[in-house]
Structures are given as structure tokens and as C-alpha cells.
Amino acid sequence: MIFERLFRLSLFRRRSDRDLASEIAVHINEERAENIARGLSPEEADRRARIKFGSVRRVHEDLWQQNSVALFENLAHDVPYTLRTLARTPGFTLTAVLVMALGIGATTALFTVVKSVLLSPLPYPHSSRLVSLYESDTVSSTPTPWDPVAGGVFHEWQRATQSAAQMALVSPWQGYNVSASGGQLPESVSASWVSWNLFRVLGVAPALGRDLLASDDKPSAPATVILSNAFWKRRFAADPAIVGKTVYLDANPYTIIGVMPASFAWNFNSKTELWTAAAHESPYLMSTFDDHEFLVVARLAPGTTLAGLVNQVDTVQRHIKLAHPEASVHNRAIGRSLLDSSVEDFRTPLYALLAATVCVLLIACLNVANLVVARSAARQRDLAIRAALGGSRWRLIREHLTESLVLSTAGGILGLLLAMASLAWLAHSKIALARSEEIHLDWWALGFVIAISIITGLVAGLIPSLGLHAGQLLESLQSSSRSHSGGRSRARLRKVLLTAEVALTIVLLLGAGLLLKSYQQLRTRDLGCAVNNVLTMGFSLPDVHYKETTQKVAFFEQLLARVRALPGVRAAGLSTKLPGEGWGGDDDISVVEHPPLPKDQWIDFLRRGVDPGYFAALQIPLIRGRYFRSGERFGHAHVAIISDSIVKQYFPGEDPIGRHLTTGIDKETSEIVGVVGDTRWMISQPIRPTYYLPLFTGDSGGVSLAVRGNPNVDAESLALPIQKIFGQMDPDLPVHDVLTMKQNIGVATLQDQFNSILILAFAIIALVLAAVGLYGVLSYLVTQRTGELGIRIALGAQRMEVMRLTLTDGLAPVAIGLLAGLAGGAATVQLLREMLYGMSPFDWSVFLIVVVVLAITAACACILPAWRASQLDPAQALRAE
């Protein structure tokens, strides 16, 4: 219709104007002829004919307007009118705008995060050609699909694919002690070992100095390091002459050859502050086939696809496996885009959050629609009379639309501010989100706000219009003398909206409930050791200053003795990794007394080095055998302690004490002397078999200290005296991550806390909105039925009966919405499976609680209007007509 009209406008405007002019001329002539026939003078006849016709110009104008698209033509008129009407009901307006702003703001913020983190290309040139490659083990008893790549494997891959891709490697989980210098304290920093060509493959270059060269990436080359921009500014005050200077890392001199630009984003480990050449740092790792230490980044050559490259390296890997049949050498290779591997962990949570905000937006939309319906219901007679007198249906719909569009525009503007505020908050919070520095509101976000405001406005404005057809208007006019059944269909529309709202709320509540329960379980998960009043900190003894094993052991012993002697310290222990601190190294194991494993199977235990007092200090129970003895040190300590899960898995019905394990690279054999309780290496991960070796064999540089305070002493207050002890023993030794065990757990579960709390917040907003909607609809119904209820009461209806009647009216949509929501929720929570730790998405207790919470909320929202209905004074109710 509109198109037809536009068509007519553009092509025939001229012709139809001429037509109209001659039509009008004919008309006036006819009138004049008639007037002359009545005996008037020609002049008078003409004058009267023209008066009678009215303004010719106006006819032209009217037709012009009629042929134009009314929406735009009338906007100038409608908007001020709507603004005036809205200003007259500030309560309604404010509620609607706030509700809209909440929905739009949350959705925009999440959209921005999802777009910046998951969708926009990585900040490297032609980043779509960048891929990352992994080894994969498909045959062993413990398949590891995305395993890092061994250095030797990398070189084989690189050699075989020279024409297909440029390949670089990186080990992003390294670290150094930076020595005290120039009045600055020693500190421990995160670093990455990289192959010399990594930055070239990524397509970035240092802002200052030079990139690594192949000649730097050799065991015999002089030590070189590239600094991150942040580290350069922080540690060296952005010294422009920094290149060529020396920095001491683990007490070794390194020449600073370059500083990366500030814009360089390092996605593998955003804390990385230094890059060093991998082959120089660890010649050993570069040659093995079974020590999986590196991520491989490749830039596809033109004409090569990811699948093609993976195919090539996969073939190479199968050959490697044939040549090295050891269990710990993997048999396959796989790959994915670099973007995917950078953000993989955040995909599900972010999409879940986005879905939740869209739910909130929908509910907000429904609620505003509901409010608009309620308003138009109040003005219904007015509207009906206008319709009777020729106000078109389109005109009424346009009024709804203008109103909701004005509301959603205001909501959109406020929502944008809200989104900006929440993104600013996100930037300052400690959420470990990949690429978080790239998140900012851009034109896309602005476009998104505009689009979503318009869509929201249209939806909220068109839903009420569904109920606007002429028959109904008539009905309402007819019913107005006795409005006992008036507005029923209006109420029906509102009930449908309400049902949808309740269903969406249920879905949100289910998601929030599951995540919250999972998070709660995670927080209360037993780490397997003491967590109350335990302080932890890490340090790393550099080989340069502690060349001899005896020096390290002496340091450990002296440290423990001094810490234990501190007032307030109950116990202290050392371990290469504390429970909850992470992976910390693993070994392939064989049990000497057991028959050799089938060729493709292997046993892999986490490895820990601990001092003799460690288990007692952390209250890890001794199940069988004994702890290490302090004499078990250096070369004559061929003893090991195993965790309980090893006994269950590998020594069923067998006493492991006295058996022997062959472990590690040098195939040393140790006798099992004890069995201790299981601990978790990471709070969110399942328990893994762990074996312990005496720390006092002295191999380990990086160690964590755990100190349990006396019950009357706050362990945190011990941090300073202990750091002083470190300072006295070695002024150049930095201590890092000084945290209580509980803080450790908190940091590890921060992401989950963030997700569950955010979704809970959304669910609560949804619940409140649903309750408000329910209350509004029922109050409205009661007002509508005041007369009828008055008559019922006057005729002797019991007040309880009236209350029951009203309650049923309100709770029916709740019940339907509840069922629909449960059905929808059952499908939706499947998607959350990945985010739940050790629990099924069909957790009946969560489902039950959600149903109860919603039922109670709904009952509370309904009880007041229902009670009011039951308390009606019949005389007054009837007079109100």
C-alpha cells in the first residue's frame, strides 16, 4: 500500500495535480451556473461558489498529505503530543524508561563485550590467517585433545610445512626474578619464551630497538630480552635509552634489545612482561618429543587453509609417533584459529550472559507493553469515541507506537550511559577476561543501541495494538454504561504478556540457580588441606646464586626454622605447588613391581616436592606409612609418597608401601613410603593422582611457602614479618603472590563468581518485573470488576470467595507461565553444562527452589489486590459506576 502510494507520488503527482485542478474548476463552474440560475449576478454567483467550495489550496494540501507516508508527516505533531501526555504521568514514564534502560543497557554492554572479545579480529595484521596448532592424543587411556607441543615436534612440523606456513612457538607460562637495582625492589614477573620469529609471524615489531634474530635464538647466543611497554614504563620510567642496557633476570645479565609498542596485546598471558628466546633459555625442551611445553602459532601462506595445514602436520605427527612409540609422545595434531584458541574459555559464559540480558530485555519489553496496554485501557472510552468519530485505527496504533518509541529512545539513551558505566566497571574489576583491554564502546555499539531501541519500541508499541480492532472498540463503548465485563479482552492480552514474562523469568532463575549452586559448591569444595588462617607466598631461588643443591636446601631449612620460630606461627611447610595453585608439573610413571603397561597406555601423576613438615603443616592426613624424614635429602632420597587416589586406581587391594615407582626423565626409582589424602591441584578441576618427592633433594627453584597461623592470630598479619625474613636472608629475592589460601581460592573462582552473580542479578530484575506486572494486571482487573464484585458482595458472596475468585484470575497465567518456563528451562540449561562443576544441569533442588520462589513472589504480588477486592464496600463500589 505504502509502496504503491510512493510510486503514485513520484510518477503521477504532476498529472493528478492537473486533474484535480480541472476537477475543481468544473465544480466551481457548476456551482456558479446554479447560482446564476437562481438569479444572482455573475460576480456574486462566482463569489458564493468560491466561498462554498472553501480553500482550493487546502484541498491540494490535504491530498498531498493524504498521499504521503503518514508516519513521517505526522511525527512533528505526534512527538510533542506524546511528550506532553507522558509528562502528565511521570510515574509511568519513569518506570517504563528505567525498565527499558536496564534491558537495553545490559544487552548493549554484553553485546560490546561479546563483539570485542569473541568476534572482532585479533589486533594483528591479516589476523584471520593466524592459526594455532596442538598435539593431540587419541589412543592413551587419558586422551588429551588440545595438548601443547613439544619443542622437537615443532621443529619437525616447521621443516615439513615451510611452504605452507610460517610457524613460531611460545611458552607463555614462564617467569623470572628481576633483581633489585637502582633502588628498586626485586620482583617476580611473568614471561614468555618465544622462537625468534614469533613477532614476525604475528606481524608486529618492537616500538623501540630490534626484534629477536635467529642468531639470538641459540643456546650459545648472548642472553637477550624484549620488554613489554608496561614493564618498560613501570620499572624503567620509560627510559628512551633503555636498548642495550642490562637487566638481571634470575641473577643472570640479559641485554635489553627492544620494547614492544603499548598497543601490542598478548593474548596467551596478559600478565607477560618479558620475552626471551626459547632455544637460549631451554635447549633441552627444544629437542624433546614428549615434553609438551609450547603453543604453536602459524601464519598460513596464501592458498593454504587451516585444514590443509593441520593435515600436513598431522601426517608428520603420525610419523613421529612411529619413530618414537613411547606412550607420552602424541599421535595426532589438530588446530584452530588463533582467535578461537585465545577466547575459547570465555565463549560459553559470555554467550550465556548475553542470552540472559536478552531475556531481561524481552521481559522489559513485555513489561512496557503491559504498561502501555494499561494506560490505553484507562483511556479506552476516549479512544472508542474517537474511533467512532472517524479516528483511524492506524492513527491509534501510531499513538501507541510514538509513545513506546519515545519511551524506548529515552531508555536507549539512558541504557547507553548504563552500558558505558558497566563497561568502565568491568575494565576496573579483576575479571580475568581475554582481550579485556580491547573492550570499548564503538560505532557498532551505538548502532546496536539505536537498532535495539527501535526494535524494542516497535515490539512494545505493537503488542498493545494487537488488541485494537474496531469491533472491540465498539464493544467497549457499548459496555460502558455497565462495565461489568468491560476490558476483558484487554485483560486477556495482558495475561498473555504476563505468562510470557513468567516463563522467561523461570528460565533466567533456573540458569542463575544452577550457576549459583555450582559456584557455592566450588567455594565449599574440599581442597584436601587446611584453608583457614593459612598464608601462602611464592619465591624462586635463581640457579646463579644457588648453584649447589646444598645451598638451596640450606635456604629452605633456614627459612622454615625462622618462620616456624615467629610468634603466632603454628606450622609452616614448603611445596613446589600448593593445593589449588595449579598444574605444577607431571611425570610418566611406571610401577616396578607391576607388569609393564600395554604399549599405548601410560600413567601420569602430578609431581610435588615437599619438605618433611609439609603434610602436617597443611593438615593433609597420613593414611598409611610415614612422612619424609629430614635425613632424606640429596642423592640418597629414593622415597616417594603417593596420594590416596593413586592407591585406589593403581593398587586396588594391594599394599603400596614398599613398592617402587620409576619416574621422570632420568628414570629414577623411588620406594613408596607413605599414602596421604588427596588434594586438588585446581579448585574447579577433578582430583588427579599426585605423588610427592622430598623437596630436600634440592632440584626445585620455584617453591611456595604455606604458613598456618595460631587460632588467635590473623595469618595475614604474618605476611610482613615473613617478608622481612626473606629480605634478611637474600635481599635480592622477590616474594610473589602473598595471599591467604582463601584468597587463592577466591581468585581461582572469580570468573565463576562473576558469572553467577551477574546472572542472578538479571534473574532478580526479571523476578521483580514479573511481580510488578502481575500486581498491575490484577489491580487493573479488580478495578475493572469493582461493580461486579460489589454486586456479588451485596448479594451475600463470602469475602473469602471473592478473594479466591480474584486470586485464581491472577495466578492462572502464572501457572501456565511456570510450566512453559520449566519446559523452556529444561532445554536451555543444557547449554550451561560446560559452566557447571561436577553437577548435572537437571538439579532437582534448584528446579524446586525456583518454582517455590516464583510461586511465593506471585502470591505476594496477587494477595494485595485480591485482599482489596474482598474488602470492597458494596455501596461504594456500586456508586462508583
Added chain:
Amino acid sequence: MAQNQPLSSDMLKGTLDMMILRTLSTGDAHGHTIAKVIERTSEDVLEVEQGSLYPALHRLEDRGWLSSYWGASENNRKAKYYRLTAAGRRRLTLEASRWRQMARAIALVMGEHVTEEGAE
């Protein structure tokens, strides 16, 4: 002018379309004739501001309820004649019945006595 128009033009607008359709149901006519017929049959109460007729005629033609052709007027001038289409006839039936309902309803609201046969 105001005395000449007992009904405000706004009020007329909604019903004008219907009255045009009704007028044309007795035969084709050009604009001037339509205006005259409406005036006369309403005993001069509904004095159409003649100009407002033309937007209405064009609108009805747009919607396919009327068709038009150029013919000779009574005074032998070239004039645009309008004819009711089949769709226009259906529309007229619909609007007429609505109008009767509406008139009755308004009468009820205004507290007038309405007899059942009041609606023809």
C-alpha cells in the same frame, strides 16, 4: 459560517466516506452532484464544505471502492465522474451496519431512549 455547519467538520470526516458511498450507490455522479445530494437529503444539516469532498473521493478511489472516468456534465462540460465498485458496495454495507450500531451506542451513552426499530 459556524451556524451553517451544525456538525463540526472533524465529526463529519469519519462519516463522509460512508455518505459518499451511499450517494454513489444510486448512480454515477461527479463531485458537485455528490455534494448537492448529501446536502439535500440531509435537509441541509450536513452542509459539506465542498472542498473537503475531493480528498475523500481520491482516498476512496485509492482504496478501490470507487472508479472514475471523464464524462460530460449536465451543462455539457468535461467532468470527472465517480462510480461505486463492487468492493465499494461491500464496504458500504459494512460501514452502514457499523454506523447503526455506533449511533445506537452513542444514543445509549447520551441517555436517549432507543427503541429497537430505531435502527431501521
